[in-house]
Structures are given as C-alpha cells and as structure tokens.
Amino acid sequence: MRCFIIVAVFALAACGPANPPVGNSVTSPPVAASSVAPEGASIGPEGHATVVTAPPDPDAVRKAADDPHVPDKSVYHFYAAENGLSLEEARRRLDAQQAKMDEVTRLRERLQREEGDNFLDLRLAHQPDWRYIFYFKREPEATLSRYTRDPRFEAASGTLSSDERAALIEPWAERWSSEGIPYAYGLGATRPDLEVSLSITAADYQALAEKNGWPAPPAPIVTHFAKAPTLPAVDPRVEPLLKGYAYGRFATGIQLEALGAGTVTLEDGCLTVGRGEDRKVVVVHQETGISLDEDGYLVFIDRHSGAVRGRIGEPMVWAGPNRTPEQYLVGIERLRARCPGELLNIGNPESAAAFEARYPGATR
Structure with a gap:
C-alpha cells in the first residue's frame, strides 16, 4: 500500500481545470513595449487599458470540440489502456485480483502480528x-515461504518502514515549510527511495539552501524540482497597459477541483472579476502569463508552452x-498599491467556451 503526504502552504493548479490550454500559441519573441490598444480595448489618459468583453477564439473552441473528453466506460477499460491489454484480459486480471483480496488481507494482518518490524508493506x-x-x-x-507458497505472492527486500521514513523527512519538511515551499512525498515502504516533489x-x-545553511538531504531522500516558465509573466508589449500583475511565487502543486467561473475584465489597467460589491482583483498561478494572441486580443497564456488559455473579456473557468x-x-506590492480591492486567485484559467466544448454540460 502506498501512502502519500502532500503539503502546500497554498493550493496551486496543475493546468486548471486540469486540461491543456487550447488556441494559438504565443511563440514569437517579445517586441518593444507598445501603447497600441489590443483588439476591443480602450486606452485611458494614463495609458492603461480597459477591456470589457471579447469573443471566444473560434479556432480554440473548434479544437476543443474535436477532442472531447470521453470518460472511460469502466475500470476494465482504464486498466486495459493503462497496461496495454485487451479488454478481455483486463477483465480476467481484475476479477482474479478481487477474488484474492480476502487472502491478501489475512496474510498482511498475520505478517504484521508475527513479523514485527521485519515486515514493511506490500504492493500490487x-x-x-x-x-x-x-x-x-x-x-x-525465507520469511514469506513460512506463511504461503502462493505463486501470486512474491517476496522482496525493503529498507525503511513508513514510520522511519516519516522521522527521516520531518526535519526537512520543517525547513521547506519555513520558506513556504509546497512539497509532496510518499511514505510507502515498498520503494527504495523517498522521493519528494518540490514546487x-x-x-x-x-x-535558499545557501541562505539558510541547509545541507543536502541524506539518502534515501531524492528531491525533484519544478521547471521554470520559459515565457515572462507579462509580455513587454502589454506591460504599459497594466497597473499591476501578481502571480504565485512557486510552481503548481496541489489543486482543489471546485469549478470557478466568471468573466475576467481589464478595468483601467486592473484585472478584475465581478462588479460592484462582487468586484475582486485577479491574481493567478505561476504558470499563467498575459500577452496578445494572433488576432490582437489580450489573453492569458501558458508560460511553459505559450498556448492561449483564454481572452480577457470572455467568460472563463478555473479550478x-x-x-x-x-x-x-x-x-x-505594486498590484495592491494601484489596484485596491479583495483578491481572487483564479489559478490557471481557461476559456469557458473551450472548456464546455471539451466537457459538454460541465459548466451548466
């Protein structure tokens, strides 16, 4: 059994709502800053833009509709696809595994009672x-053979128990938490390494390690780091149009999956959602930048791929x-000083029209 510990100082999105961005990509190198208004925008006396509405990119919607999400019909279909099996073979294997579960449970409980710290865990x-x-x-x-000769049961060597792994990682988790770094790791004793994903x-x-005097984590701790975005958070072409832009310091990690929705507008250089008492100032996750698409609209982009997530002024959804x-x-600091109001983190938003095309009925 694998046990996962996931800690995040804040919720981060993987590509909210868990889908690849659609639409044209922003791949051309940034050009010199320009005060030319994006499509559908008006420019105020201080050079800041206002965008109230924009149509969805029809090509993005078409692309999403051509590749709709179709849930697997059953766990058998999923298992077959995951393991390169025919549907019949997947059904045979899963049914056999299910029939074995009571025996596996009894053997596990007996090993825990009689082998003490020698027995670590099991996996399928x-x-x-x-x-x-x-x-x-x-x-x-030799140990397993004293309890069973079932050919479906195999023995293997392990090193640290889940409790020993937890004790080993604890001082490192405290270090990472002190700097607000989201992290995730597995405590399962069936793996040789204790792998940690750091955002x-x-x-x-x-x-940070040099600043704080942290040594390298000892074996079997293995750290995996996030990839830095390749594109700037704010395209230099649109920077003069904005009063501020704030995004997450750390890469995406854990993401809550409730569906948020709203129209993101640009209000005299401030990205907002809602009006009146419901107005909120928008912030985003690290992976979301702002640029122009090929048709001249102001857009959110994926900072890794350059793919357009959605146009400012069109309805969007987010996790x-x-x-x-x-x-x-x-x-x-700059956003707070120039765009007062309650903050709303919309993570990595996506065009609602494209999302609905991929998941028919999901936004209703």
Missing part, C-alpha cells in the same frame, strides 16, 4: 503479469478555491 504489481509483492527487512524469501526550481532552492498568502505572490 501489474507487469508482466499481476502479483502481490511483500517487502521485508530481513530474509524476504520550486533547483536554482531557487539552492539559493479552486486557491488560497495564496500574499507573501508568496510576486508583484503583489
């Missing part, structure tokens, strides 16, 4: 054929809620 392996693998610290084959780039982590402490938002 699927290739080349399915079997249960039981992990022991000492003499795995920070290797370069930024190294800088949430996203609670990001302000100390972990880049650009928040």
Whole structure:
C-alpha cells in the first residue's frame, strides 16, 4: 500500500481545470513595449487599458470540440489502456485480483502480528503479469515461504518502514515549510527511495539552501524540482497597459477541483472579476502569463508552452478555491498599491467556451 503526504502552504493548479490550454500559441519573441490598444480595448489618459468583453477564439473552441473528453466506460477499460491489454484480459486480471483480496488481507494482518518490524508493506504489481509483492527487512524469501507458497505472492527486500521514513523527512519538511515551499512525498515502504516533489526550481532552492545553511538531504531522500516558465509573466508589449500583475511565487502543486467561473475584465489597467460589491482583483498561478494572441486580443497564456488559455473579456473557468498568502505572490506590492480591492486567485484559467466544448454540460 502506498501512502502519500502532500503539503502546500497554498493550493496551486496543475493546468486548471486540469486540461491543456487550447488556441494559438504565443511563440514569437517579445517586441518593444507598445501603447497600441489590443483588439476591443480602450486606452485611458494614463495609458492603461480597459477591456470589457471579447469573443471566444473560434479556432480554440473548434479544437476543443474535436477532442472531447470521453470518460472511460469502466475500470476494465482504464486498466486495459493503462497496461496495454485487451479488454478481455483486463477483465480476467481484475476479477482474479478481487477474488484474492480476502487472502491478501489475512496474510498482511498475520505478517504484521508475527513479523514485527521485519515486515514493511506490500504492493500490487501489474507487469508482466499481476502479483502481490511483500517487502521485508530481513530474509524476504525465507520469511514469506513460512506463511504461503502462493505463486501470486512474491517476496522482496525493503529498507525503511513508513514510520522511519516519516522521522527521516520531518526535519526537512520543517525547513521547506519555513520558506513556504509546497512539497509532496510518499511514505510507502515498498520503494527504495523517498522521493519528494518540490514546487520550486533547483536554482531557487539552492539559493535558499545557501541562505539558510541547509545541507543536502541524506539518502534515501531524492528531491525533484519544478521547471521554470520559459515565457515572462507579462509580455513587454502589454506591460504599459497594466497597473499591476501578481502571480504565485512557486510552481503548481496541489489543486482543489471546485469549478470557478466568471468573466475576467481589464478595468483601467486592473484585472478584475465581478462588479460592484462582487468586484475582486485577479491574481493567478505561476504558470499563467498575459500577452496578445494572433488576432490582437489580450489573453492569458501558458508560460511553459505559450498556448492561449483564454481572452480577457470572455467568460472563463478555473479550478479552486486557491488560497495564496500574499507573501508568496510576486508583484503583489505594486498590484495592491494601484489596484485596491479583495483578491481572487483564479489559478490557471481557461476559456469557458473551450472548456464546455471539451466537457459538454460541465459548466451548466
């Protein structure tokens, strides 16, 4: 059984709402800053833009409609696709695994009682054929053979128990939390390494480690770092049009999946959602930037691929809620000073029209 621990100082989106962006890509290198108004925008006396409405990109909607999401018909279909099996073979394997569950549970409980710290855990392996693998610290084959000779049960060597792994990671988790770094790791004792995903780039982590005097984590801890975005958060062509732009300091990690919706507008240089008492100032996740699409509309983009997420002024959807402490938002001081109001983190938004085309009925 695998156990995962996931910690985040704030919720982050993977590509909210868990879909690849659609539409044209922003791949051309940035050009010199320009005060030319984007399509559908008006420019105020101080050079800041206002965009109230924009049509969805018809090509993006068509592309999403051509590749609709079709849920797997059953767990058998999923298992077959995951393991390269025919549907019949997937059904045979899953039914056999289910029939074995009571025996597996009884054996596990007996090993926990009689082997103490020698028995670590078990996992279900699927290739080349399915079997249960039981992990022991000492003499795995001889130990398992005292309890069963079932050919579907195999023995393997392990190192640290889940409790030992938790004790090992604890001081490092405290270090990462002190700097607000979201992280995730698995405590399952069936893996040789204790792998940790950190929502920070290797370069930024190294800088923090040097500042705080952190040594390198000991084995078996293995750290994996986030990839830095390749595109700027704000395209230089549109920067003069904005009063501010704030985004997450760290890369995406854990994302709550409630569906948020609203029309993001640009109000005299301030990105907002809602009107009157419902008006909120928009902030986003690290992966979302702002640029121009090929038709001249102001758009949110994916900062890794350059793909357009949606146009400012059209209805959008996003995964949430996203609670990001302000100390972990880049650009928040300038945004706060020039765009007063309650903040709303819309994560990595997407065109509602494209989302609806891919998931018919999802936004109703």
